Amino acid sequence: MIPAPQTLLPLTLTDFGAVRGSVALSDPLTLTLTPGTVLGIVGPNGVGKSSLLGAIAHSGVASYGSAAFGDEEISKAPARRRAQLVSLMAQDHGAPGELRVRELVGVGAWASGREDPAEAVDSALARAGVAHLADRRYSVLSGGQRQLVQLARVLAQNTPLVVLDEPTSALDLSHQRAVEQIMRGLGNQGRIVIAAIHDLSLALNACTRVLLLEPGGTSHNGTPHEVLGPDRVFAAYGVRTTIHTTPQGRRILAADD
Template sequence: MTVDAVVSVRGVSCRLGGREVLHDVDLDVRAGTLVVVVGPNGAGKSTLLSVVSGDLAATAGTVTLDGRPLADWTPVELARRRAVLGQSHDVSFGFTVAEVVAMGRYPWTSRDDVAADADLVAWALERTDTAHLAERSFRQLSGGERARVSLARVLAQDTDLVLLDEPTAALDLRHQEEVLVLARGLARAGRTVVVVAHDLSLASAHADELVVVAEGTVAAHGTPAEVLTADLVGRTYGLPVEVHRVGDRLAVVPTAATARPDDDIPSPRS
């Protein structure tokens, strides 16, 4: 474990449904960094985030948070130390947006600081561009709006470790950029942020470090410039690519298709 590692993963494997999804993973996440986890579909990215959060137990290996094994943390301690955004954004009842975001304050209810709670909820709504939705029913929102409100709930939880699983998946171009800018801002303020994402160019513009997960293990870990090479990306995704620098980010451009040719697609039946 590095000296300033907030999260340390050592020799972690995880089996789900009889299949080994993660195998012998080692990873350190340092304080005050934005780490973006990328890789092909089914590579184990979300599983790794779930193991790091403590929501999923590893089959083998250890995960420590602030030097303590995750098993040693109580649920309340974990909820005050780390916040998690999953891929699913739904609630069972007709809560308003403001009520959903306020749920992020539940781990802190024993402190009974209503004014501070209200300030954090208002800040989270503003930073996710959802303040205008505050009185709307969460269940009446679009997919992208639900994703941003769910992110606001995570922000309102006010933790030092923030774990976000595909927070940009349902968002338009503007809001994708805003979410990664926000994640970088959290890291610059001293928090530790881990994001699972698919857009390599977006990740390269904002991440301090990229972690490439392939076939259940860490294939590469370093700065975007170190990781996003044509050779590594091509081997990882099974697709020839070129990597070009465009402003402050690296643009990954496929150079050939690997799908079957168009003439292999059957004509519609009459």
């Protein structure tokens, strides 16, 4: 079990957005995410979901406006302090191939200065379901295994703000469900989780809020059911859809024939 971080504060975006080549990728965003929020960022390819995540995490993507955790501006925090506030799992799962899995996951624990990094690594490996890979070299892993190892690295970092870019894109069905449960579990601990998601059914089931980015820069923010209604999905994607609910209560967004 990954312990909850002690600092649980809101994340406030004020007139915020990502910039690429001096061009803003969306209209300014102003919203507050309270502890426990799991926000899914959805939208068609190319609207800037990954760039927005990188801007929030201040990981090499230029931004405008303010992104503050509590009263602390993330972009102005020293690198070590920022690593204690926010962890990022990017789409690019690259890492030095000679590293063993345990060493790579340990980078997360080291970055945020965990008091017992070895225990943090073991716990994160187990939570992500990759403890059996601990002594393998990263270079020999499959794409899905690398994705889970990068998730373990984020878990070992143990930050109150967790940013995930397409966390299930390379995973089979059982691991997709496991990651969904991890996302909800992090929210239940009071963390703020922000994830770029293409699977709209995942957004319906894992997220408490959804931010839909549309071509042209407009956005919509609200509950999954509010944002992923058929009219709004059609406006963004050009596809007619229906939300189905299974007897077990899971919601599935399917394209209409």
